[in-house]
Amino acid sequence: MSDKLKQTELDKIKDISYKLKAYNPQELKTSGFSTNKTSLPNYGVNRSKIVSLEEAIKNSGLKSGMTISFHHHFRSGDKTIKLVMEIIDKLKIKDITIASSSFTDAHNFLVDYIKRGVVTGLETSGCRDELGKFVSSGEFKNTMIIRSHGGRARAIESGDLKIDVAFIAASSSDEMGNCNGVIGKSACGSLGYGMVDAQYALKTIIITDHLVDYPNKVISISQSLVDYVVVVDEIGDPNKIVSKEIRLTSAPKEEIIADFISKVIVNTELFKNGFSIQMGTGGASLSAIKALTDNMIAKNIKSSFCLGGITGHQVKWLEDGLTTALFDTQCFDTLAVNSIANNKNHIEISASMYANAHNKSPFVNKLDYVILSALEVDLDFNVNVITGSDGVIRGAQGGHPDTAQGAKITIVALPLIRGRMSCVVDRVTSIVTPGSSVDVIVTDYGIAVNPKRKDIIESLNNKNIKTVSLKEMMDFAYSIVGKPKKIEYDYSKPVAVVEYRDGTIIDIIYKVKEL
Amino acid sequence: MKDISITVGSVESGDLMVVISNSTNNKLEIDVKSKFLKQYKDEIYSIVNDVCKSKNVNNLKIEINDQGAIPAVIRARVIAALEKWGS
Numbered sequence: 001m002s003d004k005l006k007q008t009e010l011d012k013i014k015d016i017s018y019k020l021k022a023y024n025p026q027e028l029k030t031s032g033f034s035t036n037k038t039s040l041p042n043y044g045v046n047r048s049k050i051v052s053l054e055e056a057i058k059n060s061g062l063k064s065g066m067t068i069s070f071h072h073h074f075r076s077g078d079k080t081i082k083l084v085m086e087i088i089d090k091l092k093i094k095d096i097t098i099a100s101s102s103f104t105d106a107h108n109f110l111v112d113y114i115k116r117g118v119v120t121g122l123e124t125s126g127c128r129d130e131l132g133k134f135v136s137s138g139e140f141k142n143t144m145i146i147r148s149h150g151g152r153a154r155a156i157e158s159g160d161l162k163i164d165v166a167f168i169a170a171s172s173s174d175e176m177g178n179c180n181g182v183i184g185k186s187a188c189g190s191l192g193y194g195m196v197d198a199q200y201a202l203k204t205i206i207i208t209d210h211l212v213d214y215p216n217k218v219i220s221i222s223q224s225l226v227d228y229v230v231v232v233d234e235i236g237d238p239n240k241i242v243s244k245e246i247r248l249t250s251a252p253k254e255e256i257i258a259d260f261i262s263k264v265i266v267n268t269e270l271f272k273n274g275f276s277i278q279m280g281t282g283g284a285s286l287s288a289i290k291a292l293t294d295n296m297i298a299k300n301i302k303s304s305f306c307l308g309g310i311t312g313h314q315v316k317w318l319e320d321g322l323t324t325a326l327f328d329t330q331c332f333d334t335l336a337v338n339s340i341a342n343n344k345n346h347i348e349i350s351a352s353m354y355a356n357a358h359n360k361s362p363f364v365n366k367l368d369y370v371i372l373s374a375l376e377v378d379l380d381f382n383v384n385v386i387t388g389s390d391g392v393i394r395g396a397q398g399g400h401p402d403t404a405q406g407a408k409i410t411i412v413a414l415p416l417i418r419g420r421m422s423c424v425v426d427r428v429t430s431i432v433t434p435g436s437s438v439d440v441i442v443t444d445y446g447i448a449v450n451p452k453r454k455d456i457i458e459s460l461n462n463k464n465i466k467t468v469s470l471k472e473m474m475d476f477a478y479s480i481v482g483k484p485k486k487i488e489y490d491y492s493k494p495v496a497v498v499e500y501r502d503g504t505i506i507d508i509i510y511k512v513k514e515l
Numbered sequence: 516m517k518d519i520s521i522t523v524g525s526v527e528s529g530d531l532m533v534v535i536s537n538s539t540n541n542k543l544e545i546d547v548k549s550k551f552l553k554q555y556k557d558e559i560y561s562i563v564n565d566v567c568k569s570k571n572v573n574n575l576k577i578e579i580n581d582q583g584a585i586p587a588v589i590r591a592r593v594i595a596a597l598e599k600w601g602s
């Protein structure tokens with residue numbers, strides 16, 4: 001070709017900071033911008049991206065040894081991972097790493113795929129039930145990586161977690177992949193986790209059970225990020241989004257804890273017009289909302305925004321004018337799903353906007369209060385939300401360490417005794433959130449304030465609110481239940497690493513000797 | 516010798532169910548099921564053993580389904596079960 005610009009000419013130009021490459025229709029330049037993308041997306045004009053799931057997987061170039069991702073917005077009702085894994089298995093693709101934003105009891109079937117070598121890697125924010133037991137038993141050959149929601153977004157954006165193919169369940173999509181979680185029979189609300197995957201994965205496949213005419217009216221993930229669209233019968237069961245971890249009870253213990261939580265909040269200085277809060281999903285923190293609401297109305301205080309996983313309780317605040325906006329990475333019930341679809345002040349945000357410590361300003365950094373649950377806390381205020389007192393993986397860190405570090409006042413609420421175990425212990429089974437970022441621990445026995453937060457202690461003292469030490473709580477609990485024997489681990493076999501939000505490792509979970 | 520079994524307690528959280536029946540090998544058989552065996556196995560067995568010793572029981576089958584009961588509850592349930600069996 002005579003009119004072709006010679007590369008040697010371009011090489012003479014020195015004052016541009018990046019390497020100039022001559023146009024060549026046979027050898028198209030790939031972007032060096034992203035850490036992930038090393039091949040060109042679909043070049044040229046494409047008027048429909050609809051293919052079968054099998055074609056999508058074949059066309060995506062998925063091979064043994066690669067990494068695929070999912071979101072867990074359907075929680076226990078998820079059906080997408082199973083659909084995809086069945087085809088992957090059928091295509092005899094092996095050695096797959098699954099990077100799901102979390103695993104629930106809907107994913108117990110993965111144990112079988114792991115045993116057969118189809119799945120060899122797991123990266124997640126949480127793991128429970130049979131899959132958790134399986135990993136803790138040491139039968140899982142590799143080491144699971146457990147990240148917070150913010151940490152996962154950070155890992156994806158930095159390239160630590162390279163996703164080859166992202167599978168994103170969307171409750172509605174058009175033929176080009178403009179999709180959302182708010183329209184359709186299987187609406188799950190915010191697609192906060194999937195948004196990050198779609199942006200950085202090499203290939204993005206949208207899986208939907210509700211194809212709409214082009215163009216889709218609500219675009220959470222745009223066609224510019226999507227390679228294929230797959231239409232299936234059912235992506236998930238929205239009725240199972242509300243899981244047993246999320247409930248409003250009237251259990252006396254939780255009512256006492258709720259009372260302590262609201263006492264801490266309304267009696268600290270930040271409780272004034274425009275305060276911001278994330279409220280979690282534990283029974284006690286949900287119960288605390290009622291007392292908090294009464295106080296806000298009495299004092300004529302409104303909050304500026306609520307963050308995080310959103311439940312119907314925050315939706316009610318928004319509708320009653322008690323807060324001006326909800327920023328939502330994950331809808332926790334159908335009320336929230338309906339609200340995000342209909343209320344313009346209920347805003348969908350990505351997991352990176354929510355909590356990625358390495359972007360310029362995640363929303364968690366603007367929080368005044370966060371109420372978090374826990375499995376265990378220790379005398380240094382460290383928090384465990386991932387392993388049970390028997391050492392077995394049975395929880396999820398979610399945005400725990402992200403919000404704990406970001407919020408001005410971090411309140412961790414839990415019962416003093418659960419089953420026969422004291423939840424305040426010398427040393428937590430696994431550290432997920434370091435004590436340095438936890439300010440107040442509330443149990444049914446009382447309120448304990450981190451000694452470094454003299455301001456909170458003073459605020460509570462001024463209002464004659466009694467505080468206790470964690471040691472007092474623990475001693476009281478042990479006087480009732482007795483001191484448990486220590487769990488024995490096989491330290492030659494680490495089964496999971498717990499990554500802190502910046503990518504450093506905060507703890508290692510080992511195989512338990514007796515399951 | 517009775518050919519029946521008796522049941523005391525419940526499978527509610529914080530409680531335990533005690534089932535007593537004849538031993539098949541003329542020895543004291545204690546079988547404990549609990550979510551908290553790893554942490555409290557020795558203690559539960561020793562409570563049951565102590566109660567049996569104090570009541571001179573040495574040829575019964577005692578099955579326990581523990582749901583995280585504290586020592587006082589375990590002791591009370593086992594005593595109640597043995598007394599019910601004895602009457």
